[in-house]
Amino acid sequence: MHFHSNMISYLNKNIANIVLFTVLIFLLIGTSFTTIPKSKLTIEEKVDSLLSLMTLDEKIGQMTQVRHFYDISEDDISNKFIGSVIHTQGPIPGETVDDWQSKFRDLQNQALSTRLGIPLLFGVDAVHGQNTFEGATIFPHNIGMGASGNPDMVMKSAEITAIEMHATGLNWTFSPCVAIPYNEKWGRVYEAFSESTPLTCELTYAAVKGYQSDFNTSHSVLATAKHFIGDGATDYGIEGGNTSLSAEEINNRLLPPYKAAVDAGVGAIMVSFNSVLGSNMHAHKALITDTLKRGMGFDGIVLTDWKGFSRFGGINVINAGVDMVMAVDGDMHYFQSKLKESVIQDSVSMERINDAVKRILRQKYRMGLFDNPFPDSSLSIKLGCDEHRKIAKQAVRESLVLLKNENKTLPLKKETKKIVVVGEHANNSGLQSGGWTVNWRGTAKNYKGATTILEGIQRLSYGDVVYDTLADGLVRDADIAIIVVGENPYVEFFGDIGDGTGEFTLDLKKEHKDYIDSYVDIGIPTVVILISGRPMIITDELNKTDAFVVGWLPGSEGDGFAEVLFGDYNFTGKLPHSWPANLNQYEGKYGPNYWNIDANPLFQFGYGLAY
Numbered sequence: 001m002h003f004h005s006n007m008i009s010y011l012n013k014n015i016a017n018i019v020l021f022t023v024l025i026f027l028l029i030g031t032s033f034t035t036i037p038k039s040k041l042t043i044e045e046k047v048d049s050l051l052s053l054m055t056l057d058e059k060i061g062q063m064t065q066v067r068h069f070y071d072i073s074e075d076d077i078s079n080k081f082i083g084s085v086i087h088t089q090g091p092i093p094g095e096t097v098d099d100w101q102s103k104f105r106d107l108q109n110q111a112l113s114t115r116l117g118i119p120l121l122f123g124v125d126a127v128h129g130q131n132t133f134e135g136a137t138i139f140p141h142n143i144g145m146g147a148s149g150n151p152d153m154v155m156k157s158a159e160i161t162a163i164e165m166h167a168t169g170l171n172w173t174f175s176p177c178v179a180i181p182y183n184e185k186w187g188r189v190y191e192a193f194s195e196s197t198p199l200t201c202e203l204t205y206a207a208v209k210g211y212q213s214d215f216n217t218s219h220s221v222l223a224t225a226k227h228f229i230g231d232g233a234t235d236y237g238i239e240g241g242n243t244s245l246s247a248e249e250i251n252n253r254l255l256p257p258y259k260a261a262v263d264a265g266v267g268a269i270m271v272s273f274n275s276v277l278g279s280n281m282h283a284h285k286a287l288i289t290d291t292l293k294r295g296m297g298f299d300g301i302v303l304t305d306w307k308g309f310s311r312f313g314g315i316n317v318i319n320a321g322v323d324m325v326m327a328v329d330g331d332m333h334y335f336q337s338k339l340k341e342s343v344i345q346d347s348v349s350m351e352r353i354n355d356a357v358k359r360i361l362r363q364k365y366r367m368g369l370f371d372n373p374f375p376d377s378s379l380s381i382k383l384g385c386d387e388h389r390k391i392a393k394q395a396v397r398e399s400l401v402l403l404k405n406e407n408k409t410l411p412l413k414k415e416t417k418k419i420v421v422v423g424e425h426a427n428n429s430g431l432q433s434g435g436w437t438v439n440w441r442g443t444a445k446n447y448k449g450a451t452t453i454l455e456g457i458q459r460l461s462y463g464d465v466v467y468d469t470l471a472d473g474l475v476r477d478a479d480i481a482i483i484v485v486g487e488n489p490y491v492e493f494f495g496d497i498g499d500g501t502g503e504f505t506l507d508l509k510k511e512h513k514d515y516i517d518s519y520v521d522i523g524i525p526t527v528v529i530l531i532s533g534r535p536m537i538i539t540d541e542l543n544k545t546d547a548f549v550v551g552w553l554p555g556s557e558g559d560g561f562a563e564v565l566f567g568d569y570n571f572t573g574k575l576p577h578s579w580p581a582n583l584n585q586y587e588g589k590y591g592p593n594y595w596n597i598d599a600n601p602l603f604q605f606g607y608g609l610a611y
Helices: 004-029 038-053 056-062 097-112 142-148 151-167 197-215 247-254 256-263 285-295 315-320 332-344 350-366 377-382 386-399 429-433 453-460 510-521 539-544 560-565
Strands: 064-067 084-087 121-124 224-228 268-271 301-303 401-405 418-422 464-468 480-486 526-531 547-550
Touching: 038 350, 056 064, 056 332, 056 350, 064 332, 097 121, 097 377, 121 350, 142 151, 142 197, 142 386, 151 197, 151 377, 151 386, 197 247, 197 256, 224 256, 224 285, 247 256, 285 301, 285 315, 301 350, 315 332, 315 350, 332 350, 386 560, 418 453, 418 510, 453 464, 453 560, 480 510, 510 526, 510 539
Parallel strands: 064 084, 084 121, 224 268, 268 301, 418 464, 418 480, 480 526, 526 547
Antiparallel strands: 401 547
């Protein structure tokens, strides 16, 4: 990114503004420090004792996170004193749960073989289930959980995710995303719960509690609130762009979910790719150290995002308050050598190094890793089990939002003689799940253990169900048409909507509009289901169809739709975002969800019908 190259010039020219910004943040949120409770003194004593034994190389090693298969050779875990390993897109540890556990056990044994035997943290973007393992239970993405408005469900889904993470050998999730999206052009809207700060705070607290279980269970994992701060509020919804909000707006809208995460005891916070007022967050000491650590009393790990050290200022990142570096894709040697050199030259203080390492060790002790560093093999049978899928299906039911139901088209009668189901999204678990599912960028194929929307309708219907995949075999004698349309999977900047010439748009695809028109034109009552990671422009389609359901990105339990469509359960979901009426509402920096814009959206936040 080009931001960090101008950082020094920016600081020299704007130091007065940065100082004023820092002071204002302090005044707004307070500067009280958190006192370590007596119950934690034993851990603090252990941390101090271990820290006193560590060499500089061992300390820098603890601050290093690498990617297995790519960044390390056979002995690097022990020789480089690595503190954490990340699992992400690329070769998988194996085909079975046992293979995964075996791989991470081997790496853990390497860490335990070192002089001090400090165990590893194993990180993963398990953002809606253990979504890197095919066959795991996959929950609705956070936007759907926001539509449910159910903190108990969020907590339970996070706890199940933690269990299935442990079953595959992992103990640190980079979740929840607690962004407040301002513009649906941003490619990560679905990773956040809602445009509502109060709702996001409530669900953030629940998610952290679910993942971590206060570290009182064998399946607790470290949670990570991300991306600090302003990721969803960048100008024009650009991933990694600039957030030009005032300090007051940041305080009122964006900081509260992080305070909720800290209050819940969150173990880690990931820094964002974006800039705030032109200063990149990875090197933003005023917000990382002064506001987050001191002002909020956060005593956990501040982690970079992907290659954050080399991309956003090097040593400035550490001095800003970052504790652990995602030193991936060839960054490990550069990071470790550069940091050691900087400490020797006194451009990074030993006090800053010690603070970082204490925060890392503190979480490892809190998690009980020194006593139980290995995954619980008894949890293997829990991965993708019926009990977990039952909860995920409930989450799907609760996430669905009914926008229109003319002439009581829904609920469907199970005795309906002939139902036609239309659209590739109706019978494809990959398309219905979005990004971060099996692969980083998602998949366009069915994956192991999942059910589809079509399968659920076939299961509950007493009559004939015909699948017209591309609306090219019109079923003119159908009693009702269920047409499933939506977006293809995307992640991060790949899903950004810029000038409208790319793959993604807020408008429906022409072929999907044609699906709808083809059945409306022959006079068959039509129900539309929208599968998407954000609100889209649907005004025309809404007006011409009989019923319209927002399905978000439901995950692996697609058959949960049918249980609501046929009336076994009622609609309870409410819009977690205001819904745009037209594309013109996104010509400025922000959409209709922004406080200072009266855009008259098609539907207000919180809208949702029921039977």
